[in-house]
Amino acid sequence: MEIYKNEKRQRYLEEYSIGYLFAFPIEEFLEVHEYKRDEWIIQEGTRPDFLFYVIEGKAKIYVTHQNGKVSLINFINEEDFFGEMELLNPIYYTKGVQASTKTVCFAIPFHRCRARMLEDATFLRELAKFLSVKSTQMAAKYTQSLSFPLENRLADFILQSADGEVYKEKHVTVCDFLGVSYRHLLYVFAQFCDKGYLQKEGRHYRILQPKELNGLARVLMNE
Amino acid sequence: MEIYKNEKRQRYLEEYSIGYLFAFPIEEFLEVHEYKRDEWIIQEGTRPDFLFYVIEGKAKIYVTHQNGKVSLINFINEEDFFGEMELLNPIYYTKGVQASTKTVCFAIPFHRCRARMLEDATFLRELAKFLSVKSTQMAAKYTQSLSFPLENRLADFILQSADGEVYKEKHVTVCDFLGVSYRHLLYVFAQFCDKGYLQKEGRHYRILQPKELNGLARVLMNE
DNA sequence: TCCATAATATGAGATATCTCATATAATTGT
DNA sequence: ACAATTATATGAGATATCTCATATTATGGA
Secondary structure: OEEEOHHHHHHHHHHOOOHHHOOOOOHHHOEEEEEOOOOEEEOOOOOOOEEEEEEEOOEEEEEEOOOOOEEEEEEEOOOOEEOHHHHHOOOOOOOEEEEOOOEEEEEEEHHHHHHHHOOOHHHHHHHHHHHHHHHHHHHHHHHHHHHOOHHHHHHHHHHHHOEOOEEOOOHHHHHHHHOOOHHHHHHHHHHHHHOOOEEEEOOEEEEOOHHHHHHHHHOOOOO | OEEEOHHHHHHHHHHOOOHHHOOOOOHHHOEEEEEOOOOEEEOOOOOOOEEEEEEEOOEEEEEEOOOOOEEEEEEEOOOOEEOHHHHHOOOOOOOEEEEOOOEEEEEEEHHHHHHHHOOOHHHHHHHHHHHHHHHHHHHHHHHHHHHOOHHHHHHHHHHHHOEOOEEOOOHHHHHHHHOOOHHHHHHHHHHHHHOOOEEEEOOEEEEOOHHHHHHHHHOOOOO
16 A cells, blocks of 8 residues: 655645535545555455545455355445445444555545534535445345346346456456356356357457347346 | 324424434424325335435335336334435435335425535434445345345344244245245245244244354344 | 466256245235 | 135245366466
């Protein structure tokens, strides 16, 4: 982890201004942290000292179950907060957060800003919106996972995460995210190839029939 | 649906004061609504005109999928909000809310209070806390549903919802909530009876070995 | 460059869960 | 009080998904 100082910090503060998210002057409190790919930003089970706001990069929220299984709860993208659970709730089992690419965040120290943030209607409104969207998404994922086979959820995921017509996510990550075994994931990929929806190219897949995938994905939707 | 007026309304305002959740005087805007068991408080797909706060009773949030399956997303209990998604998000697919018992709510009209609520740090802080807990619970349910068989989740549900040592939820509701077929739910109930954890009494079940159920439920936990 | 590790791949057998059919019992509205 | 609806119950067969074993192929670090 690297903390940007002086001019470098200043450059980020100017380029990615988040002053509009707060009614009080936040800039002076902001630290700018950079994390390398695969670095753990928050350790599972250990309360963080900061509220984070992602400005560049991507991260993943993980939880480990008692049986050893690991779930990828969600992706964190640019302009997302994390650490907000610990800001709001004195008691909370902290989930692990891992950078999936090089990731730069604003880190807002709790000890200096908690009180101010919790009094700031502008910030709280943004945070409530963010949380409401997050909660809605989780609810959607939950009910979809119970109501549809992997086929549908995978079709959706492929379309969401494809780069143009090329899909290149790692299978191991996707297993944790969609909550299925590696074996089963590959079965369904093989089916999609058999049916001609996808074509394997090295370790990537080319989307040949987006319409077919779309048909499978569409049945999930409501929200 | 019945709207309480005058003295009856007044009595509820005094007995269940929620003034502390707001920095501005909310009482004058509060309507008190009573819904009968099984009545729909919010129609799926139809935006409500109120933010609701439950003071007596219980309700359920439902969503209908394209394939006709219905999911019970969550229960709403006393002191919970609902309709907050519509307060915060201009675009949102509204879920259905149905009273499971006679339910009395405070109903806060959007058209008179939205602006004030969205400026009120006290209220927004409470709402953010509520949403963070909700979102955490959904995430937990999601990952649990993908990581553990019904056996574990049902054991947890039985212990959570039992009245002393008697369990008396309706199977049909529980299917929607745990996202499994009626058939499978009954299989697992039958197993629990075989193993002596439960004993059927008429249409209820008596919990004979709470410790065993606890063992099954415990593996879910982290949060 | 080489080794250890992580990721991909595939088969075989088990099991968790679903669908459909059908029967009976309870509940509700008229 | 009766008919219609809703909830409970059970069997049989299908399928979605998992576990485990085992290869092969990439990848990152000393």
